[in-house]
Amino acid sequence: xxxxxxxxxxxPRDKGRKKAEVVALDGIALEIRAGEIFGLLGPNGxxxxxxxGILTTRTRPTAGRAFIGxxxxxxxxxxAKLLIGVVPQRPNLDLALTAREILRFHGAYFRQGARERARxxxxxxxxxxxxxxxxxxxxxxxxxxxxxxxxARAMMHDPQVLFLDEPSAGLDPQTRLLLWDIVRExxxxxxTIVITTHYMDxxxxxxxxxxxxxxxxxxxxxxxxxxxxxxxxxxxxxLKFDRVPEGLLADFQQLxxxxxxxxxxxxxxxxxxxxxxxxxxxxxxxxxxxxxxxLHDVHIAEPSLETLFxxxxxxxxxx
Amino acid sequence: MNWRTxxxxxxxxxxxxxxxxxxxxxxNLLQPLLLTFVFGRxxxxxxxxxxxxxxxxxxxxxxxxxxxxxxxxxxxxxxxELQFTREIEDRLLAPMETQxxxxxxxxxxxxxxxVSGLVVIPAAWLTMGSGVRISFDxxxxxxxxxxxxxxxxxxxxxxLGSTVGQTQIGLMYTLVVAPMMMFGxxxxxxxxxxxxxxxQYAVLINPLVYASEGLRxxxxxxxxxxxxxxxxxxxxxxxxxxxxIGLRQFQRKTVG
Numbered sequence: 162x163x164x165x166x167x168x169x170x171x172x173p174r175d176k177g178r179k180k181a182e183v184v185a186l187d188g189i190a191l192e193i194r195a196g197e198i199f200g201l202l203g204p205n206g207x208x209x210x211x212x213x214g215i216l217t218t219r220t221r222p223t224a225g226r227a228f229i230g231x232x233x234x235x236x237x238x239x240x241a242k243l244l245i246g247v248v249p250q251r252p253n254l255d256l257a258l259t260a261r262e263i264l265r266f267h268g269a270y271f272r273q274g275a276r277e278r279a280r281x282x283x284x285x286x287x288x289x290x291x292x293x294x295x296x297x298x299x300x301x302x303x304x305x306x307x308x309x310x311x312x313a314r315a316m317m318h319d320p321q322v323l324f325l326d327e328p329s330a331g332l333d334p335q336t337r338l339l340l341w342d343i344v345r346e347x348x349x350x351x352x353t354i355v356i357t358t359h360y361m362d363x364x365x366x367x368x369x370x371x372x373x374x375x376x377x378x379x380x381x382x383x384x385x386x387x388x389x390x391x392x393x394x395x396x397x398x399x400l401k402f403d404r405v406p407e408g409l410l411a412d413f414q415q416l417x418x419x420x421x422x423x424x425x426x427x428x429x430x431x432x433x434x435x436x437x438x439x440x441x442x443x444x445x446x447x448x449x450x451x452x453x454x455x456l457h458d459v460h461i462a463e464p465s466l467e468t469l470f471x472x473x474x475x476x477x478x479x480x
Numbered sequence: 481m482n483w484r485t486x487x488x489x490x491x492x493x494x495x496x497x498x499x500x501x502x503x504x505x506x507x508n509l510l511q512p513l514l515l516t517f518v519f520g521r522x523x524x525x526x527x528x529x530x531x532x533x534x535x536x537x538x539x540x541x542x543x544x545x546x547x548x549x550x551x552x553x554x555x556x557x558x559x560x561e562l563q564f565t566r567e568i569e570d571r572l573l574a575p576m577e578t579q580x581x582x583x584x585x586x587x588x589x590x591x592x593x594x595v596s597g598l599v600v601i602p603a604a605w606l607t608m609g610s611g612v613r614i615s616f617d618x619x620x621x622x623x624x625x626x627x628x629x630x631x632x633x634x635x636x637x638x639x640l641g642s643t644v645g646q647t648q649i650g651l652m653y654t655l656v657v658a659p660m661m662m663f664g665x666x667x668x669x670x671x672x673x674x675x676x677x678x679x680q681y682a683v684l685i686n687p688l689v690y691a692s693e694g695l696r697x698x699x700x701x702x703x704x705x706x707x708x709x710x711x712x713x714x715x716x717x718x719x720x721x722x723x724x725i726g727l728r729q730f731q732r733k734t735v736g
Binding site for chain 1: 489567569735
């Protein structure tokens with residue numbers, strides 16, 4: 162996992178303009194500006210949660226250092242904890258308390274006065290549509306309600322950086338949209354958001370910039386638009402033949418607009434990156450028939466982060 | 481060190497304990513009181529045991545209920561929070577050093593142990609009826625031993641709670657708690673084991689022996705007991721060891 166050998170910094174270059182960067186020194190460097198929504202996109206087990214764990218004092222890196230602002234997370238964890246709010250992947254609400262008590266005690270841990278705690282907890286309960294269940298014990302809450310309360314809790318002490326680890330896993334589409342709205346609104350207040358996800362659309366819609374992570378390494382980084390435009394050709398045509406005769410790859414390479422042709426995983430699979438999609442199918446089938454191969458399956462993917470991930474790893478995000 | 485955060489966490493534990501007061505008291509008091517009734521009332525009233533036994537039993541019952549309640553208050557929630565619900569994460573992310581959260585758990589456990597111990601005295605007294613002769617002449621010694629026993633149970637709870645797995649709770653009771661109670665000199669004074677010298681010295685590894693003997697010495701000095709100085713020394717040493725083990729294990733379990 163990324164805990165080994167990874168060094169992360171998260172340091173504002175200029176306090177007034179709140180410019181910050183995240184650098185991972187493991188042959189990899191990536192930069193996050195404060196005030197942006199930054200996404201870590203990758204399949205399960207890629208190292209996203211470990212990265213978050215290191216930056217939030219919860220996972221000690223075996224080597225390297227982590228900074229939040231100018232604070233070394235592992236030298237001054239208490240000061241770092243004051244700056245961050247964390248929404249964990251699995252709800253970890255205090256099951257002995259009610260929703261309102263969870264928020265108020267959280268505020269008390271962060272040294273808020275009684276009046277401020279009462280005001281902020283009421284505001285957040287309302288914003289997250291939990292007011293009518295505020296005095297119920299959270300044991301009886303649904304998964305979505307627990308997730309909403311976890312996010313409210315992380316915002317309770319008004320942190321500068323909000324970490325959300327897979328926040329929309331298990332949420333219904335409506336709650337997901339509510340979550341996105343709340344994250345955007347919090348971001349508009351000048352806060353930095355670091356979000357991990359394995360949903361392409363979430364990364365695409367929500368993030369200003371993102372890093373694609375796999376096997377504990379950053380494989381691509383930039384804004385969603387930049388990343389998508391970096392895919393050769395943009396379109397990915399995945400073809401499946403009964404067999405791949407010699408010379409077929411070269412034939413495809415000759416077709417107009419084709420930028421890259423590779424054999425894909427599984428017998429008879431070919432991935433073609435090209436500037437267009439459907440127009441190429443006819444010529445491809447013709448070329449294959451001329452060499453005696455039969456097309457079994459075809460799938461055209463428009464330029465997306467999914468095709469980007471495939472391009473870099475040869476695997477789908479959901480594999 | 482941030483006292484406001486520490487105090488807020490203590491308040492949280494107090495809040496939860498108050499909410500569960502009745503079940504908690506029943507859990508901690510019912511068993512000692514049943515024991516008190518059978519040994520201190522039934523057996524003594526029927527003449528099968530001398531009535532002096534009542535006074536020997538009471539400090540032992542107090543020691544047991546303090547030990548059990550402290551361990552229960554710290555270890556049980558900790559085992560669940562560290563391994564299953566991860567509820568403790570919220571407090572681990574609060575602006576305070578991780579070790580102080582463990583200290584807070586110990587303080588909350590000590591308070592619960594002290595409350596249980598002090599509630600048992602009048603309750604057991606009432607259950608046993610007349611003939612209990614204990615004295616509060618040595619109040620400072622009694623208070624010091626109470627504090628050391630409370631720390632013993634809470635620090636023991638921390639060490640067990642951050643070491644034992646969820647599936648091993650039953651085993652913990654069978655292998656640790658049950659023998660500790662039987663060989664803890666709670667139901668008899670240490671001097672009663674004189675008939676078996678090997679056993680008498682073997683039980684000295686059991687911290688409950690010092691708790692029972694210490695409280696017995698403070699409340700009824702005329703019964704032969706291990707000297708107060710030895711008790712205080714042993715309790716302090718065991719407390720310190722459990723504290724070190726507990727804090728280290730807690731740190732190891734909480735930071736991945």
